[in-house]
Amino acid sequence: MNNLNANYERILEVLRKISEEQLLAYQRRQPRLSDLELICLSLTAEFMGIDSENDLFRKLPKTITAKIERSVYNRRRRKLANNLNDIRLKLASHFNEFEDCFVVDSMPLEVCKLSRSSRSKICKEDTYAFPDKGYCAAQNSNYYGHKLHAICSVNGVFQSIDLSPASVHDINYLKDIKMQISDCTLIGDRGYLSAEIQLNLFESCNITLSTPMRNNQKQYKKQPYVFRKKRKRIETLFSQLCDQFMIRRNYAKSFQGFKTRILSKITALTTIQFINKFVFNRNINNIKISII
Template sequence: MSNLNANYERILEVLRKISKEQLLTYQRRKPKMSDLELITLSLTAEFMGVDSENDLFRNLPASFLAKIERSVYNRRRRNLVPHLEIIRLKLASFFNDFEDYFIIHSMPLEVCKLARSSRSRICKKDIYSAPNKGYCASQNSSYYGYKLHAICSVNGVFQSIDLCPAPVHDIHYLKNIKTQISDFTLIGDRRYLSAEVQLNLFETCNIKLNTPMRNNQNNYKKQPYIFRKKRKRTETLFSQLCDQFMIRRNYAKSFHGFKIRILSKITALTTIQYINTFIFDRNINNIKISII
């Protein structure tokens, strides 16, 4: 935790350029730690690999502990989720506003081991958001939890993200993106292969969906090499989320808490990408690097 203050100040410097200090309108009195400072503390912890609130508050400097206690931090952090997503999109807009090519991909997010799924109470408070059993073809294994869907630029900056139960097929996510973005080429793998969906995306929002064809299809054509190469960008990005940001490690007990953790980790990643590009002028995806 020796560099927490320095990392915190760097991230706060970035967020102050794109957002105001107080984000919630219903606060009756001015808190000692502003909303933006609270979000900054959350992102700093994610960047430094501290994903346990117990561990974070056990090692926080006295200057932070004098401003906020853990229960208040947790409650306010939950209330700030919509504003955290707005901040993520603002950071992403610096990279993606003029992009013509995006990549779509998904990854499994396990909430507990499959053997414990029948007796686990994690995220089961609300039936509509309860986790379920699913199968990951790339890992050739079953799991219990959710599926993270993401659309990112060819440079590796997340544009759109969503969570769904594990059994839901990937192609259903394409129905949700029509109201979010338009006028670009979307590169995916065979999971998104559908002539009907491809035509619908093009007619409704001018999205050209490009996926590999099956070998036994009529008029088979191999997907261009540049598209196949760029698809690997998302796999590297997900690996970085698993490695440094430990996105598959879950301490949440509710779906809302689980969602906050996922969003915080992705926002922290986008913030570091911004710092790499616009402050240090270095490789955007050098994530394991000092930002001081």
């Protein structure tokens, strides 16, 4: 677990199997550290819980630090965010290609403490990405930042993710998933309860939305136990992201950096699941385990 170089080589081996691109169009000459190696380094750091770039470059072997500087690593990592998401989708496709049941939920991502929100300049370089004040019903608390929306399979592999300001209601995310999934059952909590959205999803892309009904609704029926049990899978994933990958700890100052950090942590989780399944043939959700 603590052998950074061995973990790096294992993850790089997996990434090379699913990706043939080593360079991007914007690069005029081949860098000493290829794009794939840089992404691999980022995923290895997230897997090992190294959440600070200063700490990462103190622990890196000289064979890697001789190839890239920390500031260059930071800039290139942000530019590779779209490629990182492509890798995540390729990894997820090995699990979710024939899935017909998914779970949707959201979690709060705090940018800074609520008391600092009025003078904070974090993630405010783009108008569309301004953080906002929101309320988390699960924690019964207000916070300032963004909200992570996610869809995962019942086996625990993320299929779709998105970020929004904290004040955006969960149900608005369902309007954006029509081009991403279809012909399936989607399980959510009461935050996604809407007869209009439910009908629209079914008619447009044959998605059956299953949510618990409120106790005071007419013709109240309790949600089937199998659906309530499956919905816990995404809550477990969120707990793993908070515990091992420290997704709620934020060091980023720009929204691009914030988005890249979140995407790196989720891609690292998916990569470890892939290694568990196709390299060691073990439970994919054993995340705190050696991959060497």
